[in-house]
Amino acid sequence: MSALLYAFLYAPILVVIVYSFNAARFGSTWGGFTTRWYGVLMENPLAWAAARNTLILGLVSTGIATVLGSLLAFGLARFRIPLKSFTIGLLRVPIFIPDIVMAVALLMFYSLARQWFGLFELGLPTMIVAHVTFQIPFVTIVVGARLAGMDPSLEEASRDLGANEIQTFLHVTLPLIAPGIIAASMLAFTLSLDDFVVSFFTSGPGSTTLPILIYSSVKRGITPDINALSTFIIAISMAATLAATVLQRSWKYRSIRDI
Amino acid sequence: MDLASWAIEAEGLERRYGTVEALRQVSFSIRKGEFFSLLGPSGCGKTTLLRLIAGLDLPDAGRLRIDGKDAGGIPAHKRPVNTVFQSYALFPHLNIRQNIAFGLKMKGVPSAETRSRVDRIMEVVAIEDLGDRYPAQISGGQKQRVALARAIVNEPQVLLLDEPLGALDLKLRRQLQDELQGLQRRLGITFIHVTHDQEEALVMSDRIAVMNAGRIEQLDTGRQLYDQPRTRFVAQFLGTCNLISGRVQGIGNGVATVGTELGALTFIHLHNSKTLSIGGTVHLALRPEKLHISREKPSGCGNVFSGVIQQVIYGGASTQYQLDVGAIRLHATLMNNGAAHQFLHEGDRAYCILAEESLVLLEDE
Numbered sequence: 001m002s003a004l005l006y007a008f009l010y011a012p013i014l015v016v017i018v019y020s021f022n023a024a025r026f027g028s029t030w031g032g033f034t035t036r037w038y039g040v041l042m043e044n045p046l047a048w049a050a051a052r053n054t055l056i057l058g059l060v061s062t063g064i065a066t067v068l069g070s071l072l073a074f075g076l077a078r079f080r081i082p083l084k085s086f087t088i089g090l091l092r093v094p095i096f097i098p099d100i101v102m103a104v105a106l107l108m109f110y111s112l113a114r115q116w117f118g119l120f121e122l123g124l125p126t127m128i129v130a131h132v133t134f135q136i137p138f139v140t141i142v143v144g145a146r147l148a149g150m151d152p153s154l155e156e157a158s159r160d161l162g163a164n165e166i167q168t169f170l171h172v173t174l175p176l177i178a179p180g181i182i183a184a185s186m187l188a189f190t191l192s193l194d195d196f197v198v199s200f201f202t203s204g205p206g207s208t209t210l211p212i213l214i215y216s217s218v219k220r221g222i223t224p225d226i227n228a229l230s231t232f233i234i235a236i237s238m239a240a241t242l243a244a245t246v247l248q249r250s251w252k253y254r255s256i257r258d259i
Numbered sequence: 260m261d262l263a264s265w266a267i268e269a270e271g272l273e274r275r276y277g278t279v280e281a282l283r284q285v286s287f288s289i290r291k292g293e294f295f296s297l298l299g300p301s302g303c304g305k306t307t308l309l310r311l312i313a314g315l316d317l318p319d320a321g322r323l324r325i326d327g328k329d330a331g332g333i334p335a336h337k338r339p340v341n342t343v344f345q346s347y348a349l350f351p352h353l354n355i356r357q358n359i360a361f362g363l364k365m366k367g368v369p370s371a372e373t374r375s376r377v378d379r380i381m382e383v384v385a386i387e388d389l390g391d392r393y394p395a396q397i398s399g400g401q402k403q404r405v406a407l408a409r410a411i412v413n414e415p416q417v418l419l420l421d422e423p424l425g426a427l428d429l430k431l432r433r434q435l436q437d438e439l440q441g442l443q444r445r446l447g448i449t450f451i452h453v454t455h456d457q458e459e460a461l462v463m464s465d466r467i468a469v470m471n472a473g474r475i476e477q478l479d480t481g482r483q484l485y486d487q488p489r490t491r492f493v494a495q496f497l498g499t500c501n502l503i504s505g506r507v508q509g510i511g512n513g514v515a516t517v518g519t520e521l522g523a524l525t526f527i528h529l530h531n532s533k534t535l536s537i538g539g540t541v542h543l544a545l546r547p548e549k550l551h552i553s554r555e556k557p558s559g560c561g562n563v564f565s566g567v568i569q570q571v572i573y574g575g576a577s578t579q580y581q582l583d584v585g586a587i588r589l590h591a592t593l594m595n596n597g598a599a600h601q602f603l604h605e606g607d608r609a610y611c612i613l614a615e616e617s618l619v620l621l622e623d624e
Contacts, residue, residue, distance in 0.1 A: 003464075015609075037566055091405075150592075151346065151348065153345075153346055153348040153350075154348050154350060156313075156315050156335075156342075156348065157342070157348035157349075157350070158335070158361070158365075159314075159315065159334075159335040159336045160313055160314075160335055160340075160342045161336075161340060161341065161361050161362035161365060161409065161413065162313065162336045162362050162365040162366050162413065163336055163361075163365040164336050164365075167365055171361075171365075172350060175352045176351070176352060187445070198325050
């Protein structure tokens with residue numbers, strides 16, 4: 001049963017990977033093994049530009065969302081806030097709002113802002129802001145869970161031993177929630193990497209990302225180089241996930257140098 | 260005593276959590292170098308009091324002075340006080356050396372001095388070879404020592420211990436009790452020790468504050484608390500106690516007579532204790548080991564009553580008896596030193612003697 005389920009989950013991905021090595025240009029017939037399409041891909045300047053945009057978008061938005069989302073989680077966990085549970089509940093709204101609604105809302109917001117203030121010309125910066133908005137709730141929830149699971153007496157012990165609030169945060173809280181922050185940033189990066197809808201609506205000229213490139217190419221029919229590109233993205237995602245796992249296991253997070 | 264000899268002075272401390280009054284008008288003073296225990300059942304406010312002293316919680320009312328200085332505006336990290344937490348609260352991401360050095364690092368003590376102080380303290384608590392381990396890799400008893408070392412390496416004026424031995428097994432506990440006591444004598448640091456274990460408090464402390472429902476019921480030496488409890492709560496919380504209630508029938512020269520369910524009882528009543536009035540209700544306490552039992556009716560003494568032995572529990576060094584006199588059940592503990600009571604059995608008739616100097620008048624209404 002579970003084997004069937006796994007087959008159902010992974011068969012489409014396998015098909016994409018297998019067909020990226022198919023020598024036949026069209027259709028579903030097998031024309032022999034080739035790595036030619038990867039070569040074609042490498043020589044495609046549009047693919048390179050899209051890859052660059054995707055990477056910039058993913059890294060910058062993840063960086064911003066990780067910092068802001070983690071600080072928000074810390075603030076929500078440690079300080080008195082009016083209507084706290086309502087505020088925390090509000091965080092979940094962007095998670096269950098359909099992407100398309102979110103995308104249209106952001107597009108409207110940008111066009112209004114452009115009309116009134118002349119700001120937010122569509123392009124990579126608007127896409128980064130858009131990605132940050134849907135990444136923050138995920139980061140805050142993951143980091144918040146880690147904070148909630150932390151023994152509160154550890155921070156008290158730190159203060160008791162003469163550490164002020166900033167020292168306590170840097171030497172105790174931060175190292176202890178670091179695995180949560182790393183997990184959250186990996187999640188945020190993956191979300192950015194495979195986002196199509198929000199990117200599509202908030203992109204401008206010259207800010208095409210890999211998912212948008214794939215979409216526009218597929219409209220002209222599925223070609224083997226698109227399969228190769230997809231395989232490439234799968235490889236990057238898997239490498240990122242694997243790196244995160246290894247990093248979390250070997251993480252010895254030391255905040256004080258050995259004495 | 261002059262001001263400089265008090266480590267802690269508390270005056271009218273209050274703390275409320277919502278509708279729960281955790282501390283109600285708590286006032287006391289602790290001498291420098293004293294081993295002081297806060298003793299009481301869980302929820303009596305002893306841990307809350309400790310947290311107020313540490314600065315981890317703030318009082319709603321009242322004043323607190325540490326080493327003669329008002330602690331009101333001093334945050335936890337600036338108080339000359341360190342805590343050994345109940346859960347130890349060792350930093351899981353730091354090894355044992357780094358844990359112990361934490362306080363010195365935060366205060367910016369030079370690393371050479373830090374190193375030698377950490378070395379010295381690890382030797383004192385006998386954990387020299389644990390330095391490179393992480394808290395998850397050591398035992399409960401070792402964690403306790405690390406927590407202690409991490410606190411005292413800072414040379415605090417007052418060390419707060421929140422049930423530090425609570426999670427350890429009995430044998431280790433006895434050993435660490437001795438060590439703690441020895442350490443306190445050597446270092447001369449004031450120890451404030453929270454516990455719910457009355458024996459631990461009696462064995463270790465110079466003075467004990469018995470707490471109940473957010474108040475200090477009585478603050479005294481262990482001996483005073485045991486021999487002269489002032490309230491029913493104290494009498495029953497420390498050891499076991501026979502409690503007898505009655506109405507005052509007569510007040511004479513240094514003695515008073517009370518009509519109880521046993522019959523008329525006389526007890527020593529001194530001028531400095533609670534004032535009595537004829538007809539008023541009083542409560543008397545009598546420790547089981549001060550109640551005498553004999554088969555023959557003793558002559559020449561008062562407060563003798565006849566009863567039936569209900570239960571005999573042989574405990575090696577001593578034997579516990581339960582004796583019913585009318586509707587009152589009395590507990591007696593007698594040493595097995597060859598005296599005649601050893602031949603008493605369940606169902607036997609026996610006489611009990613409640614010596615008038617052993618009856619303690621309680622202040623409860």
